[in-house]
Amino acid sequence: MTIPDFTSSDAPISFAILGAGRMGLEHGQALASLPEAQVVAVADPLPEAAARLARLTRAPRTYSDPHDAIHDPEVQAVIIVTPTSTHAELIEAAARAGKAVFCEKPVAADLAETERVMGIVQETGVPFQIGFQRRFDAGFAQARVRILAGELGEIEQFAATGRDPAPPPLEYLKVSGGIFLDQAIHDLDIARFLVGEVEEVIAIGDARVDPAIAELGDADTTTVLLRFVNGAQGVVQNSRRAVYGYDVRTEVFGSGGKFVLDATPKTPLLSYADGVKMDHYHFFMDRFRDAYRAEIGAFVASLRAGTPPEPGAFDATESLRLALACTRSLKEGRAVKVAEVQVRPA
Template identity: 50%
Template sequence: MTHSSSLGFGVLGAGRIGALHARNIAGSIDGARLVAVMDANPDAAQRAAYGGAAVCDDVDTLLEHPEVEAVLIASPTTLHAEQIKAAARAGKAVFCEKPVALNLKETYDALAVVREAGVPFQIGFNRRFDTGFREVARAIHAGELGRPEMFRSQSSDPTTPPESYVATSGGIFLDSVIHDIDVARFMVGDIKRVTALGRVLVADYMNDYGDVDTSILTLEFTGGAIGVIQNSRRTVHGYDLRVEVHGERGKLVTEAERATQVWKYGEGGIQGDYIYYFIERFRDAYRAEVQAFVDSVREGRTPTPGAEDAVEALRVALAATKSLKEKRPVEVSEITV
């Protein structure tokens, strides 16, 4: 591949995220083109095969396509590790939605194959590519806030996921809160200890899988700062997300509550609309993260966030899960293979 050529993508998984990525690659990612799509549901794959992309029956067929140079993995989490290994062994650059796996051993094994193959790898922590999140991180890293002292992240979904999804998700900390954990690491730094509290207040079926739908996670950073992450699977006013970082020189806040940046004033009061879910909230960030991956691969740079970020966010999420189950603070250092 030369710098002037486009990067040919194969997409594994054509659900809501995979289809979004496929559409972006086909039409709005500079230097990329959609070559092939594969999904267990052929109809879903066909719908996501934008621009005349090939529809493949299985992973091997997609990897053997002569024009596929990079693989974007957006399949169910339980398939990620094996698909990463297969793509890396085939010499393809790999972009994978989070997490790599639901445990450290499978994660380490998959990333070892990536390292041995010498292929580029990026993990899909899309919030790092949101303009507000990036500016907060930039300002902190530039020292504009002084020493960070407190971090707070709130992520609340408008509705609970289907029971079939919860059954294989790994729980709220590995499925959802891991995004907030990555943001905390991205902005403030490594986390050494967590304490989790959780309840089932929305969907009783969570109990059948040892999961919760409402959680609070306190963080202790290695640099001395403290933090809290709040998550709920029910927010009747839509997707509710904000991050605050308090430091010695002030506070930084990023949030985006409304889909349309308009307030309506009238006899009935002041009204505004809202963003329904994460797809709408992070639509631009999803495009930006893949653009960053493409640029890194074409320019020979190491993509970021990479393998270390995938591992460390997972370790904190596993520590949070352990804390919830054992009802005690957990050192991240306790989480080993």
């Protein structure tokens, strides 16, 4: 196995997109607009979906089996946007085949499997990026840079809210790993991105939106208290349903000031009639479209530059561990140290 040296050529990097659903189209469109990249293969069990994405991306070949795309000799890098349950297996296959890997979160719902596969990624040395797109939003990215530059001084408090317009189908929820792994993980990852590692969590939660969610042993409305290693205090609130749309708000407070990251109005149209009204985002893709494009651009740029993509194996593992700590805290009704969450308990 050899990993291609992307830095020694300026030929476009050849991609396969595994999975031709909504995210496949989104990432395909991003790749298609990048001169540094070309899509040479698309894989999806549904031939029409594969053909549609191949057409969009001018990809010359389609496969029904993603492993065939991985082993296509022209393919140098893969974008994995298949169902979550197949992520680990495909990452492993791609890594063993020496292909660079971008994979939507999560690697797996299971820490042991995540660590195993991330270990293979690290052994093989293939470039790997996990899909925490929020880090590439202009606001969040700028907040991070300015926090690192000391603009907020010592960070003392963090608060994040994440709400979706409506819960996904129960079929999806059954295999989602629960609200912390599936939804809150984005807010938890941002907590780590902007403040640092978390020492302990206390989670509460209920099924307020749909009793069927309780029957799955899952919650749809949760609140978590975080103690960060650096002494900062945090809270994260999530809900699977918000009638007004997609709600992501993050606040970081420190001795030097405060940053608030909320949605700007969806359009620049303010309407004055009975009060003043503006539109709000209803769909995560509208809110984070530019971030999705930027994360693919960053992946391609780091391949070209020969630098390790970020966020990679470490963040994929640690944000999962944090989400699992929340899950355990909610189940066991107690404060849980993040370090407790181990493949072989400490």
